[in-house]
Amino acid sequence: MGxxxxxACGLAAFALAILVGTxxxxxxxxxxxxxxxxxxxxxxxxxxxxxxxxxxxxSEEWTxxxxxxxxxxxxxxxxxxxxxxxxxxxxxxxxxGRRAYLAVLGMFFILLYLPLLVxxxxxxxxDTRTWPIIKQERVGLHGKRFATYRFRASESAFGQFIRxxxxxxxxxxxxxxxxxxxxxxxxxxxxQLIERGVLVDLxxxxxxxxxxxxxxxxEWSARTEIAMISSFWLTVFKAFDxxxxxxxxxxxxxxxxxxxxxxxxxxxGAELSA
Amino acid sequence: xxTEPRLTxxxxxxxxxxxxxxxxxxxxxxxxxxxxxxxxxxxxxxxEDAGWLDSRWEAGEPSDLGxxxxxxxxxxxxxxxxxxxxxxxxxxxxxxxxxx
Numbered sequence: 001m002g003x004x005x006x007x008a009c010g011l012a013a014f015a016l017a018i019l020v021g022t023x024x025x026x027x028x029x030x031x032x033x034x035x036x037x038x039x040x041x042x043x044x045x046x047x048x049x050x051x052x053x054x055x056x057x058x059s060e061e062w063t064x065x066x067x068x069x070x071x072x073x074x075x076x077x078x079x080x081x082x083x084x085x086x087x088x089x090x091x092x093x094x095x096x097g098r099r100a101y102l103a104v105l106g107m108f109f110i111l112l113y114l115p116l117l118v119x120x121x122x123x124x125x126x127d128t129r130t131w132p133i134i135k136q137e138r139v140g141l142h143g144k145r146f147a148t149y150r151f152r153a154s155e156s157a158f159g160q161f162i163r164x165x166x167x168x169x170x171x172x173x174x175x176x177x178x179x180x181x182x183x184x185x186x187x188x189x190x191x192q193l194i195e196r197g198v199l200v201d202l203x204x205x206x207x208x209x210x211x212x213x214x215x216x217x218x219e220w221s222a223r224t225e226i227a228m229i230s231s232f233w234l235t236v237f238k239a240f241d242x243x244x245x246x247x248x249x250x251x252x253x254x255x256x257x258x259x260x261x262x263x264x265x266x267x268x269g270a271e272l273s274a
Numbered sequence: 275x276x277t278e279p280r281l282t283x284x285x286x287x288x289x290x291x292x293x294x295x296x297x298x299x300x301x302x303x304x305x306x307x308x309x310x311x312x313x314x315x316x317x318x319x320x321x322e323d324a325g326w327l328d329s330r331w332e333a334g335e336p337s338d339l340g341x342x343x344x345x346x347x348x349x350x351x352x353x354x355x356x357x358x359x360x361x362x363x364x365x366x367x368x369x370x371x372x373x374x
Contacts, residue, residue, distance in 0.1 A: 064342035068301035084312030089319055
């Protein structure tokens with residue numbers, strides 16, 4: 001009886017070893033067959049994170065590099081490295097001059113509007129009976145995500161008033177100070193919209209005021225005010241030849257009236273051409 | 275204008291490999307320096323932006339080669355000068371150490 005049990009156990013172990021061996025071989029073959037697809041998908045997602053101007057180059061360069069790497073596992077590890085590389089390349093800091101310009105600009109407007117900011121903070125807190133500032137995620141330069149802040153605008157008359165005057169965007173001045181956005185540039189969109197395929201130019205620093213926005217409508221708003229004050233100072237800088245490359249592509253302002261175009265263009269050039 | 279790159283050990287490894295070999299592709303530099311792809315490519319781009327490296331695609335079209343083209347990197351005159359400056363600054367220091 002004992003001999004029979006030993007024999008059965010041996011047979012089962014043998015069958016299990018055959019099964020495991022076969023399965024391992026199948027899995028290894030499968031993994032080998034899938035490796036090119038996996039690496040291709042990883043490279044594609046890494047390339048998507050890059051600034052537009054680098055995508056074509058690194059797509060080809062990284063694919064050629066992967067071909068030179070021996071071993072399937074090494075190929076996947078190398079491809080994952082491209083994701084890290086893309087992240088580093090896309091989050092490269094702004095040039096010092098631009099960063100300093102934004103810091104000065106942000107500080108200038110924060111100091112200028114400090115009483116208004118404090119007043120709005122208190123007003124919104126009283127109106128909404130909750131924390132007056134909301135935090136939102138936006139996609140910025142080269143796909144970098146950042147947090148932006150707004151005043152909470154309720155459905156009350158006060159809420160509608162601050163929304164109508166664009167006062168709700170005033171805390172975004174701190175984003176200018178931090179270098180996340182500038183005064184002029186494409187609107188920073190939420191990541192959900194970008195993922196849904198809404199087209200936006202991620203190669204430009206987003207702005208508080210986009211060229212096509214309603215900020216030149218007759219109704220006064222904080223956006224208009226900020227744009228106009230900025231334009232004034234930049235016109236002064238330009239007069240003293242202190243504004244580098246401040247000549248915009250005026251075609252962006254096609255819908256605007258010519259005199260207004262001239263005022264806005266003075267301030268918008270550097271933002272839009274950067 | 276791009277800021278001048280800092281001379282880290284990784285930068286020196288890449289420059290050293292390119293100076294001794296002349297012109298190398300990204301994969302050859304990675305092999306020679308043991309740098310991971312996540313470190314290597316941002317560094318190459320930074321050095322290229324600073325004008326220390328120059329790069330070009332290998333001759334031929336991908337359709338003729340039957341594979342994607344390699345991109346080759348080489349040290350520019352500005353890069354050579356940066357390396358010379360490092361060597362020039364290091365030699366007197368090493369001399370002092372010898373006599374210390």
